[in-house]
Amino acid sequence: DVKVTQSSRYLVKRTGEKVFLECVQDMDHENMFWYRQDPGLGLRLIYFSYDVKMKEKGDIPEGYSVSREKKERFSLILESASTNQTSMYLCASSQTGTGYLYRGYTFGSGTRLTVV
Amino acid sequence: AQSVTQLDSHVSVSEGTPVLLRCNYSSSYSPSLFWYVQHPNKGLQLLLKYTSAATLVKGINGFEAEFKKSETSFHLTKPSAHMSDAAEYFCVVTDQRYSGGYQKVTFGTGTKLQVIP
Numbered sequence: 001d002v003k004v005t006q007s008s009r010y011l012v013k014r015t016g017e018k019v020f021l022e023c024v025q026d027m028d029h030e031n032m033f034w035y036r037q038d039p040g041l042g043l044r045l046i047y048f049s050y051d052v053k054m055k056e057k058g059d060i061p062e063g064y065s066v067s068r069e070k071k072e073r074f075s076l077i078l079e080s081a082s083t084n085q086t087s088m089y090l091c092a093s094s095q096t097g098t099g100y101l102y103r104g105y106t107f108g109s110g111t112r113l114t115v116v
Numbered sequence: 117a118q119s120v121t122q123l124d125s126h127v128s129v130s131e132g133t134p135v136l137l138r139c140n141y142s143s144s145y146s147p148s149l150f151w152y153v154q155h156p157n158k159g160l161q162l163l164l165k166y167t168s169a170a171t172l173v174k175g176i177n178g179f180e181a182e183f184k185k186s187e188t189s190f191h192l193t194k195p196s197a198h199m200s201d202a203a204e205y206f207c208v209v210t211d212q213r214y215s216g217g218y219q220k221v222t223f224g225t226g227t228k229l230q231v232i233p
Contacts, residue, residue: 042206042223043223092160103165104148104208105162107152107159107161108159109159110158
């Protein structure tokens with residue numbers, strides 16, 4: 001069964017810590033994404049990558065960075081965690097394609113991060 | 117530009133009654149549309165997708181949606197709600213244009229479905 005795996009389901013970190021969220025996909029997808037999900041705000045795109053070592057800012061990149069050294073792995077880094085980064089973080093991947101070939105996203109199960 | 121509006125933030129139905137979750141979209145190009153479901157503390161799972169083939173799309177767990185271009189709608193329906201359908205549902209649109217190598221995808225803000233026994 002193909003999937004996107006996020007390394008942690010729940011994380012509790014202290015303010016100021018450097019936090020790494022890891023995401024691995026086994027579908028050979030070109031594109032990978034990091035979203036955060038907050039009540040009433042829906043999903044907001046933080047960063048995405050469409051190729052190894054490539055990254056693009058999404059809608060809310062401030063306070064975050066990413067790394068994609070291998071095609072299957074996309075890491076989200078909180079350089080100095082703050083309480084307003086407490087959220088559910090969702091990783092997704094997709095294959096490039098158009099029309100019926102476009103199959104949308106496959107999501108991981110999410111990481112619920114609490115910064116105290 | 118593309119956008120998607122989910123018209124109800126919460127919907128409550130009784131078990132065994134029909135479900136209707138409403139979604140309207142805006143797109144300058146021929147869009148692809150999706151519905152995802154998210155159960156508590158889980159990731160999003162694809163329910164169904166429309167990608168310019170048949171306008172009535174059948175998905176998993178008995179859900180279906182109809183693409184209506186004239187109404188710019190893609191409402192999600194199910195004839196009979198089950199307790200396990202209680203979840204949050206997201207409507208998603210993409211016009212599949214590339215910008216910086218990326219097909220921009222826009223998520224709705226979600227509709228929480230409550231199923232009453």
